Amino acid sequence: xxxxxxxxxxxGRVFLVLILLFTAVPMVWMLLTSIKSQFAAMxxxxxxxxxxxxxxxxxxxxxxxxxxxxxxxRYMWNSFYVSLATTVLGVAVAVPAAYAFSRFRFPGRxxxxxxxxxxxxxxxxxxxxxxxxxxxxxxxxxxxGSLILTYLxxxxxxxxxxxxxxxxxxxxxxxxxxxIDGATRFQxxxxxxxxxxxxxxxxxxxxxxxxAWNEYVYAATFLNRQDQLTLPVGxxxxxxxxxxxxxxxxxxxxxxxxxxxxxxxxxxxxxVRALTEGAVKS
Amino acid sequence: xxxxxxxxxxxxYGPVTAVGDVSFTVQDxxxxxxxxPSGCGKTTTLNLIAGLIPMSGGNIRIGDKLVxxxxxxxxxxxxxxxxxxxxxxxxxxxxxxxxxxxxxxxxDEILRKVTETARVLxxxxxxxxxxxxxxxxxxxxxxxxxxxVRDPRAFLMDxxxxxxxxxxxxxxxxxxxxxxxxxxxxxxxxxxxxxxAVTMADKMAVMNGGTLQQYDSPKNVFDHPVNxxxxxxxxxxxxxxxxxxxxxDGDTVALAGNGWQMPLSPANARKALGAKSDKLxxxxxxxxxxxxxxxxxxxxxxxxxxVEPTGDVTFVQxxxxxxxxxxxxxxxxxxxxxxxxxxxxDQTRMHLFDGETxxxxxxx
Amino acid sequence: MxxxxxxASGSLRRDDGLLRRIVAHRADYAYVLPALVVMMVVIAYPIxxxxxxxxxxxPASLQLRDxxxxxxxxxxxxxxxxxxxxxxxxxxxxxxxSTFFAFLLGLGAALSLHREFAGRxxxxxxxxxxxxxxxxxxxYLWKWLYHSDFGVIGALSVQWGFTDKPINFLDNIHTALPxxxxxxxxxxxxxxxxxxxxxLQTVPEQLLRAAQVDGANAxxxxxxxxxxxxxxxxxxxxxxxxxxxxxxxxxxxxxxGGGPAGASDIWITHIxxxxxxxxxxxxxxxxxxxxxxxMMCLGYFYVQALTRGDKGxxx
Numbered sequence: 010x011x012x013x014x015x016x017x018x019x020x021g022r023v024f025l026v027l028i029l030l031f032t033a034v035p036m037v038w039m040l041l042t043s044i045k046s047q048f049a050a051m052x053x054x055x056x057x058x059x060x061x062x063x064x065x066x067x068x069x070x071x072x073x074x075x076x077x078x079x080x081x082x083r084y085m086w087n088s089f090y091v092s093l094a095t096t097v098l099g100v101a102v103a104v105p106a107a108y109a110f111s112r113f114r115f116p117g118r119x120x121x122x123x124x125x126x127x128x129x130x131x132x133x134x135x136x137x138x139x140x141x142x143x144x145x146x147x148x149x150x151x152x153x154g155s156l157i158l159t160y161l162x163x164x165x166x167x168x169x170x171x172x173x174x175x176x177x178x179x180x181x182x183x184x185x186x187x188x189i190d191g192a193t194r195f196q197x198x199x200x201x202x203x204x205x206x207x208x209x210x211x212x213x214x215x216x217x218x219x220x221a222w223n224e225y226v227y228a229a230t231f232l233n234r235q236d237q238l239t240l241p242v243g244x245x246x247x248x249x250x251x252x253x254x255x256x257x258x259x260x261x262x263x264x265x266x267x268x269x270x271x272x273x274x275x276x277x278x279x280x281v282r283a284l285t286e287g288a289v290k291s
Numbered sequence: 292x293x294x295x296x297x298x299x300x301x302x303x304y305g306p307v308t309a310v311g312d313v314s315f316t317v318q319d320x321x322x323x324x325x326x327x328p329s330g331c332g333k334t335t336t337l338n339l340i341a342g343l344i345p346m347s348g349g350n351i352r353i354g355d356k357l358v359x360x361x362x363x364x365x366x367x368x369x370x371x372x373x374x375x376x377x378x379x380x381x382x383x384x385x386x387x388x389x390x391x392x393x394x395x396x397x398x399d400e401i402l403r404k405v406t407e408t409a410r411v412l413x414x415x416x417x418x419x420x421x422x423x424x425x426x427x428x429x430x431x432x433x434x435x436x437x438x439x440v441r442d443p444r445a446f447l448m449d450x451x452x453x454x455x456x457x458x459x460x461x462x463x464x465x466x467x468x469x470x471x472x473x474x475x476x477x478x479x480x481x482x483x484x485x486x487x488a489v490t491m492a493d494k495m496a497v498m499n500g501g502t503l504q505q506y507d508s509p510k511n512v513f514d515h516p517v518n519x520x521x522x523x524x525x526x527x528x529x530x531x532x533x534x535x536x537x538x539x540d541g542d543t544v545a546l547a548g549n550g551w552q553m554p555l556s557p558a559n560a561r562k563a564l565g566a567k568s569d570k571l572x573x574x575x576x577x578x579x580x581x582x583x584x585x586x587x588x589x590x591x592x593x594x595x596x597x598v599e600p601t602g603d604v605t606f607v608q609x610x611x612x613x614x615x616x617x618x619x620x621x622x623x624x625x626x627x628x629x630x631x632x633x634x635x636x637d638q639t640r641m642h643l644f645d646g647e648t649x650x651x652x653x654x655x
Numbered sequence: 656m657x658x659x660x661x662x663a664s665g666s667l668r669r670d671d672g673l674l675r676r677i678v679a680h681r682a683d684y685a686y687v688l689p690a691l692v693v694m695m696v697v698i699a700y701p702i703x704x705x706x707x708x709x710x711x712x713x714p715a716s717l718q719l720r721d722x723x724x725x726x727x728x729x730x731x732x733x734x735x736x737x738x739x740x741x742x743x744x745x746x747x748x749x750x751x752x753s754t755f756f757a758f759l760l761g762l763g764a765a766l767s768l769h770r771e772f773a774g775r776x777x778x779x780x781x782x783x784x785x786x787x788x789x790x791x792x793x794x795y796l797w798k799w800l801y802h803s804d805f806g807v808i809g810a811l812s813v814q815w816g817f818t819d820k821p822i823n824f825l826d827n828i829h830t831a832l833p834x835x836x837x838x839x840x841x842x843x844x845x846x847x848x849x850x851x852x853x854x855l856q857t858v859p860e861q862l863l864r865a866a867q868v869d870g871a872n873a874x875x876x877x878x879x880x881x882x883x884x885x886x887x888x889x890x891x892x893x894x895x896x897x898x899x900x901x902x903x904x905x906x907x908x909x910x911x912g913g914g915p916a917g918a919s920d921i922w923i924t925h926i927x928x929x930x931x932x933x934x935x936x937x938x939x940x941x942x943x944x945x946x947x948x949x950m951m952c953l954g955y956f957y958v959q960a961l962t963r964g965d966k967g968x969x970x
Contacts, residue, residue: 017873018770024763024764025767025778028763028844029778029781031841032782032784032841035797036784036796038799038800038807039796042799050805053805053821054814055805101689102689106686106689108686109684109686109687110687113686130902130950130954130957131698131950132901132923134904134923134927134930135923135947136697136698137927137931138940139700139704139705139708140701142704143697143704158697161693162697165693180374180376182372182376183379185341185343185370186370186372186378188343188363188364189343189364189368189369190389190437191390191394196393201378204380205379222789223789223790223791225791225905226904241791241792244795255805258799262795265792266788269787270787273783277783284846285853
């Protein structure tokens with residue numbers, strides 16, 4: 010029997026190697042391309058290993074005196090600013106809502122909750138036109154406010170759902186004890202529950218931040234001035250009319266991915282917990 | 292300390308009644324145990340007294356003050372929870388200080404009271420630790436300390452010992468009782484363990500199905516249970532209950548089983564005649580039943596089911612008319628399973644219940 | 656809580672009347688209100704707007720006062736257009752194939768990673784990176800890999816003798832859709848992996864040991880013990896993947912734009928094309944309404960799978 014068990018284990022290892030190649034090879038090729046010159050990248054058959062590796066694509070993008078670098082850094086700042094605002098506001102709105110869903114039973118609670126979840130189901134594209142008209146009416150077209158407001162609502166259902174899971178795990182007796190010890194309901198929430206929900210808030214924040222950082226469709230529609238663009242929209246400019254600067258684009262793509270990947274690696278535990286929260290009942 | 296009075300307290304969740312029309316008064320300095328099986332409404336009653344959930348009807352007074360609409364923080368009570376509910380992100384010292392901070396005491400006074408409480412409970416060496424670094428027994432002490440640190444008008448305790456292991460539970464039971472005696476504290480104590488209630492409380496309130504069954508001293512509840520539920524809930528092993536028939540023949544009243552009759556004493560006969568129908572239930576505690584290996588006048592036949600020696604006393608379970616009766620014997624008396632025995636009931640200490648209403652029959 | 660059988664319950668009061676209950680809980684709504692207001696503005700309004708718009712013909716300028724009522728005509732146009740069925744077929748293939756393979760790879764990875772070994776955490780983190788980076792980055796990256804002249808995939812397939820000359824993956828009606836599906840699987844499988852890894856942790860070790868004692872082999876243990884425990888999380892995962900795939904726009908839009916000749920056109924890209932390419936807002940709205948209905952059906956199952964056993968605390 011042990012022979013058969015070993016067979017399964019070997020199959021697992023082979024599978025892991027294959028799937029690691031599937032995952033990593035494209036990313037490695039992105040990095041290899043990004044340290045080639047335009048000329049070296051456009052060869053057939055390709056240079057498997059760059060003959061003359063160069064960091065010129067990166068220095069160009071990160072140099073504020075270079076027009077390309079100036080734009081790129083501005084896009085990055087725009088992305089950062091919009092993502093951070095979305096995250097902070099999103100948490101501020103989601104925390105009380107999630108707490109209410111976790112703690113109270115009130116008429117319409119179930120209905121509200123389903124409405125929140127169903128919001129997850131609708132694609133960005135079909136909301137694009139009505140939201141564009143709404144933003145036009147609110148006078149927000151062409152401002153980062155339109156993006157922040159939109160990302161906020163997109164993130165909310167998930168944020169509320171994630172945070173609710175965390176609040177469900179905080180024993181209600183802690184609040185009861187605080188209220189008996191002389192706290193008001195609000196003080197019990199602020200002084201006892203809030204400090205305990207920090208991991209939940211972190212997990213939720215990663216999600217909203219990554220979601221906002223990566224968003225493309227609304228950013229492409231709502232923004233109209235060059236200097237306002239966020240990264241996913243901005244790097245389209247590397248497609249020149251006739252010849253794409255592929256090494257430059259790969260370098261830009263890499264730099265665009267760095268913040269979210271770093272954020273993910275640092276807060277991986279919370280990220281994974283947030284992903285699986287609610288779907289798995291142990 | 293103050294007295295706590297409940298008047299016709301009701302709590303409903305939609306169509307479900309969790310607590311139905313409960314009234315009792317806890318005198319100043321009294322230790323009252325709320326006992327009953329899980330789901331009987333005892334914890335809900337405690338939460339109503341604490342003000343953690345809104346009442347559906349009735350009045351609650353603490354001292355002379357009507358507290359129906361007061362927030363928990365304004366009721367001036369302390370509570371110890373089953374899972375201790377220690378604030379996990381605060382040290383023991385901060386846990387103890389929290390109720391005082393909420394009452395805006397000065398820093399010096401908080402420090403003085405926390406130190407004093409820690410000394411009394413012998414937890415001074417734990418003050419800088421977080422709750423998760425404590426053992427169950429230590430957490431229990433801290434939870435008690437958080438209640439003791441201020442002078443509330445009453446202590447509410449929700450099964451505070453049930454998460455401890457058996458040995459520690461017995462030890463803490465003694466300490467709690469001592470603590471009550473020293474402080475003359477008003478304590479309302481919820482437990483599902485009737486032994487805790489009997490050993491510690493001045494009075495016990497037995498609850499079942501959301502209603503109060505009996506409210507009296509443990510001795511009276513033990514000696515005079517008002518119905519079959521209280522009879523079978525209080526006491527260990529439980530009182531044996533045997534459903535029988537009433538037979539009246541002239542002046543004699545007897546209990547009849549399958550093929551036997553037991554004539555009742557005049558006092559018991561009067562009780563039996565008070566029943567609504569011929570269905571009666573005989574109740575007897577193990578210590579009031581004598582076992583014989585031959586039939587005597589007034590004994591009842593049975594067959595031994597199991598024999599459980601415990602060391603200083605041996606419990607014998609006997610089949611009588613389809614019911615199980617538990618009797619006790621000295622450990623050196625030989626009994627074997629599947630042998631016939633005859634049971635002698637002590638007529639002065641046995642209980643009779645109405646088979647229809649399940650209520651105790653009393654002399655009228 | 657137990658229901659009392661006490662005859663005295665005649666004196667009990669019952670909370671009744673929706674209005675009274677709402678008034679009694681009015682303070683609780685304050686917590687939900689901020690979320691509710693934002694959602695109403697940005698969700699309820701667009702849905703109502705889309706449904707309303709689907710019955711009108713609108714000018715390209717999006718000036719609403721110039722629109723004309725056309726009844727069900729937009730819906731008729733959609734359902735009778737020959738493109739509708741080919742786009743629907745693409746959508747079904749795209750959604751089902753992406754979901755199926757992403758789930759399968761995710762399951763394989765989760766099972767292989769379940770056992771503790773050195774480097775497991777690193778491996779898991781690497782596998783998750785494609786899920787974390789943006790779809791825009793993934794699209795450009797794979798567009799370069801698929802490049803008709805200098806793409807590494809084409810070069811490799813020539814080098815290893817699969818083809819004579821590099822295949823133009825994204826410009827060929829037979830390969831465009833499958834190529835996009837591969838990208839989608841690359842991005843999504845690790846989501847399934849994470850969900851299923853969490854699910855595997857709920858499988859009781861004792862049951863597996865009991866099955867081993869009862870003489871079950873590895874496959875039988877998986878089928879009879881592990882698989883039933885994964886059922887719930889699998890349902891949620893598959894539904895989430897289906898919703899995400901059904902709604903995914905960036906990969907097909909940026910990589911092929913639905914082409915060539917509509918070979919990789921799915922509902923979302925098609926709607927975008929009608930709205931922002933042909934500026935036919937009414938028709939696009941009607942399309943969106945049909946999509947809403949499909950999503951509501953999926954959403955129903957989603958909620959069913961998610962809320963199994965979810966009971967709020969009484970208070």
